[in-house]
Amino acid sequence: MLELRQTVEATTDQEKKALQHVQEALSHAAVRPEAAAFLIGPREERIALPEPLFRILRQAAAMLSHGHRVTLAPVDKELSTQEAADLLN
């Protein structure tokens, strides 16, 4: 299986501080996640984060802001070569 595991960590104090800020914003947002996290699209439009992505984001912010390295990986099945290419590009 191709390796699509992504491992990240906060490397500077500045990054840890930013992550704590994010974590705080996300904990305030627990009640209304759809109003708390969005992306800005190519035409400056707001795109809400779907719930599974929001959960990953919140957990990652919590772990990273505590100084942990975290890893993200697919769990269920192998990827086709085409899928892997799409994901890695």
Next chain:
Amino acid sequence: MLELRQTVEATTDQEKKALQHVQEALSHAAVRPEAAAFLIGPREERIALPEPLFRILRQAAAMLSHGHRVTLAPVDKELSTQEAADLLN
């Protein structure tokens, strides 16, 4: 070690569609990630996503929109009971 693994997946077609939209926005944003992903704080302020979090978000969106379950977990060391409580609350 306490289990802080988070596993999520897109469960509906609507969610997969939303995730594809997010993935598209994120791929456009690859050049200027700091301009593409924000959270809204409790006082409606924009909070930029730190880079490690942005990378997790992009990879998660790519995998989830292809229908994969993904799992996020700490990789390097055990958590203290207090840290686990903070993360799980």
